[in-house]
Amino acid sequence: MTTPPAPDHDPAPGAEVLTAREVLREPAEVAYADELAALAAADDRPRPPRWRLSPWAVTTYLLGGTLGDGTVITPKYLGSRRLMEIAVASLATDRALLLLGVPGTAKTWVGEHLAAAVSGSSALVVQGTAGTPEESLRYGWNYARLLAEGPSRAALVPSPVMRAMESGAVVRIEELTRIPADVQDALITILSEKTLPVPELDTQVPARPGFNVIATANNRDKGVNELSSALKRRFNTVVLPLPDTLEQEVEIVRTRVAAIGAGLALPADVGATSEIERVVTVFRELRSGTTADQRTTVKSPSATLSTAEAISVMTNGLALAAHFGDGTVRADDVAAGLVGAVVKDPVQDRLVWQEYLETVVKDRRSWADLYRACRELG
Structure with missing residues (x-):
C-alpha cells in the first residue's frame, strides 16, 4: 500500500497525522498511485498543458489494460470505451464536463478518477446542496481580517473553484442541479471567460491552462434546479448508463x-x-x-x-x-x-x-x- 503524499502545510498543533493504513478510504490518487506512476513513465503521447497524463493514458487508467512493461492497470469503469474517450476529450477542450445519469451509475467515481489522472489530485470538490452558497463557487472572506484590515488578498478565502483556476487543475462539482439556480449562474463567467472577477479588490483571477470543471447531476433531480440554457451550453454532457448486461x-x-x-x-x-x-x-x-x-x-x-x-x-x-x-x-x-x-x-x-x-x-x-x-x- 502506498503512503499518502506529504501535506502542503504543517498540521495544526496537536493534530494527528494519519498514515495510509489509518484512513477509511484513500483518495484515488493515493490508492492507485503505483498505477498512475507506471502510466506516467510509459506515456510518450502528447499531454495537454499541466496534465499529468495524456488523454490516451487517462482513458487506459479508467478502463484498464496492460502496459509494455507488464504492469496491469485495473479497470475503474466497466462500460463503453467511447463514452470515456468523449469525457476525457471534453476535458482537453475549453468546455466543462457534465456527467449525467440516474443515481448509482458511477458519476462521482468516474469524476474522482478523472481528476486524479488529469491533475494528480481529486481533492478540489464542491458538494452541491440546496444550501450551497455562492462563496463555494467563487470566494469568501476571513471576516476577522476583513474588519481589521479591510478588503485584501490576504483576507480572501478562495473556493475550490478559485484554487483550481489558480493552479490549472480540475475541480469537481457534485450534484450541480441541487445547487440553487442563482448560485449556479456564478459558473457562467468562470466557464465562458475563464476568469473570476473580484470586484472588491478591483481585480480578477485568470484561469491557468489545465483548469476545467467536472460536474455531476442526477436524472432523478430533473425539475429541482435545472441548468439554465446559458450554463448548459458551457458543458459537454456525457450520460452514464446502467450496465448493459x-x-x-x-x-x-x-x-x-x-x-x-x-x-x-x-x-x-x-x-x-x-x-x-x-x-x-x-x-x-x-x-x-x-x-x-x-x-x-x-x-x-x-x-x-x-x-x-x-x-x-x-x-x-x-x-x-x-x-x-x-x-x-x-x-x-x-x-x-x-x-x-x-x-x-x-x-x-x-x-x-x-x-x-x-x-x-x-x-x-x-x-x-x-x-x-x-x-x-x-
Whole structure:
C-alpha cells in the first residue's frame, strides 16, 4: 500500500497525522498511485498543458489494460470505451464536463478518477446542496481580517473553484442541479471567460491552462434546479448508463465489493458470484418491469435499484457473514439488505415486493433459500 503524499502545510498543533493504513478510504490518487506512476513513465503521447497524463493514458487508467512493461492497470469503469474517450476529450477542450445519469451509475467515481489522472489530485470538490452558497463557487472572506484590515488578498478565502483556476487543475462539482439556480449562474463567467472577477479588490483571477470543471447531476433531480440554457451550453454532457448486461453488472458489483471488503478488513469471502447474480437479477428485473426471460411482467418499486445499491446490499451481506456467519455470503446474509433496498415506501413498495416474491422468486427452485430468507423477514 502506498503512503499518502506529504501535506502542503504543517498540521495544526496537536493534530494527528494519519498514515495510509489509518484512513477509511484513500483518495484515488493515493490508492492507485503505483498505477498512475507506471502510466506516467510509459506515456510518450502528447499531454495537454499541466496534465499529468495524456488523454490516451487517462482513458487506459479508467478502463484498464496492460502496459509494455507488464504492469496491469485495473479497470475503474466497466462500460463503453467511447463514452470515456468523449469525457476525457471534453476535458482537453475549453468546455466543462457534465456527467449525467440516474443515481448509482458511477458519476462521482468516474469524476474522482478523472481528476486524479488529469491533475494528480481529486481533492478540489464542491458538494452541491440546496444550501450551497455562492462563496463555494467563487470566494469568501476571513471576516476577522476583513474588519481589521479591510478588503485584501490576504483576507480572501478562495473556493475550490478559485484554487483550481489558480493552479490549472480540475475541480469537481457534485450534484450541480441541487445547487440553487442563482448560485449556479456564478459558473457562467468562470466557464465562458475563464476568469473570476473580484470586484472588491478591483481585480480578477485568470484561469491557468489545465483548469476545467467536472460536474455531476442526477436524472432523478430533473425539475429541482435545472441548468439554465446559458450554463448548459458551457458543458459537454456525457450520460452514464446502467450496465448493459447482467454479466457486466455482476462483475462491477463483485469488483467493488471485494475492494470495499478488503478496505474494511472484513474476514469474509463473497465466494462464488451466485449471490451477486441473484441480487443483480432481482434489481434488473424490477427496474425493467419484466423477468429476464421476458415471460412475466412485474411491477417496479419507487427505488432506483442501481448498481451502487447492489454493491451496498452485498457489502452488508459480507459484514453479516463475517461477524455472524461462517464467513461465506449466503441467502440469509443478503435478504435483509435486499428487502431494505427495494422497500422504500412501506405501503406501495411492500406490495410490489410481495408480488414479486410470490410470482417470480417462489417459482425458481434454485432460489428456494432466498425465498425462505425473504419471507422470514416478513
